[in-house]
Amino acid sequence: MTITIALPSKGRLKEDSIAALERAGLKIIAPSDARSYRARVENRDEIEIAYMSASEIARELGEGTLDLGVTGEDLVQETIADWENRVAIGARLGFGRADVIVAVPEAWLDVDTMADLDDVAAEFRQRHGRRLRIATKYWRLTQKFFSSQHGIQVYRIVESLGATEGAPAAGSADVIVDITSTGSTLRANKLKILDDGIILRSEACLVQSLKPRSSQDEAAIASVFAALNA
Numbered sequence: 001m002t003i004t005i006a007l008p009s010k011g012r013l014k015e016d017s018i019a020a021l022e023r024a025g026l027k028i029i030a031p032s033d034a035r036s037y038r039a040r041v042e043n044r045d046e047i048e049i050a051y052m053s054a055s056e057i058a059r060e061l062g063e064g065t066l067d068l069g070v071t072g073e074d075l076v077q078e079t080i081a082d083w084e085n086r087v088a089i090g091a092r093l094g095f096g097r098a099d100v101i102v103a104v105p106e107a108w109l110d111v112d113t114m115a116d117l118d119d120v121a122a123e124f125r126q127r128h129g130r131r132l133r134i135a136t137k138y139w140r141l142t143q144k145f146f147s148s149q150h151g152i153q154v155y156r157i158v159e160s161l162g163a164t165e166g167a168p169a170a171g172s173a174d175v176i177v178d179i180t181s182t183g184s185t186l187r188a189n190k191l192k193i194l195d196d197g198i199i200l201r202s203e204a205c206l207v208q209s210l211k212p213r214s215s216q217d218e219a220a221i222a223s224v225f226a227a228l229n230a
């Protein structure tokens with residue numbers, strides 16, 4: 001039996017993921033064809049490595065087609081419906097840190113909290129003839145935070161697949177929900193994070209799919225977590 005560990009094939013999480021496994025004693029043998037998205041681990045024939053995009057890793061963990069994967073917690077929570085029952089976050093890896101936040105224009109001087117934003121949302125239609133628009137690619141996290149946690153119901157999500165911080169200035173949204181790490185993109189676009197507007201502090205994690213599997217595979221997974229958490 002083999003278990004499959006998926007690692008990001010590109011982007012900011014790729015190199016750190018490989019390094020984290022190597023520090024845990026899992027040395028990845030590069031495939032003979034560098035364009036291949038499959039690899040093996042030295043002296044661990046029961047482990048197969050698959051390279052794929054970070055969001056695809058989250059999706060496939062949710063569907064149970066992978067055993068383990070390294071991806072961001074934000075992508076886990078956003079991509080997988082009912083994520084707590086489908087996957088388990090087994091190790092936080094200390095890189096890929098970023099916060100998913102609610103930010104509003106700096107010019108909104110009297111809006112500093114989610115309660116202030118609730119007031120704005122409630123008045124928005126009367127004042128502007130439409131609902132408050134939130135630009136984001138984090139639909140699920142936004143709905144959970146606004147509707148379930150803060151009881152804000154009157155808003156509209158405008159899907160943004162990039163340059164989200166530009167949406168308020170461009171006039172396509174009023175506020176945003178996006179990732180920030182250094183804060184420089186928010187500052188450059190004259191946006192401020194609400195005082196209680198941190199939805200999630202995310203980092204790269206090793207995540208396990210919660211599907212039934214053989215005791216041999218369970219043991220292989222446990223040994224990977226033990227090595228990483230050692």
Ligand SMILES: Nc1ncnc2c1ncn2[C@@H]1O[C@H](COP(=O)(O)OP(=O)(O)OP(=O)(O)O)[C@@H](O)[C@H]1O
Pocket residue numbers: 010011012013053054055056071072073074075096097098179180181182202203
């Ligand atoms: N400054 C940052 N901007 C965006 N994402 C970041 C940042 N810092 C860390 N991350 C994390 O990196 C992950 C996304 O990584 P990356 O952008 O490499 O993926 P991607 O290649 O865009 O993935 P996909 O192709 O699946 O969308 C997310 O979990 C995110 O939280």
Ligand SMILES: O=P(O)(O)OC[C@H]1O[C@H](OP(=O)(O)OP(=O)(O)O)[C@H](O)[C@@H]1O
Pocket residue numbers: 162163164165178179180181182183184185186
């Ligand atoms: O707080 P900061 O350090 O400014 O980082 C945050 C920005 O970085 C990411 O964009 P990036 O330009 O990396 O492109 P991406 O959206 O394609 O990941 C992210 O989407 C934010 O816009």
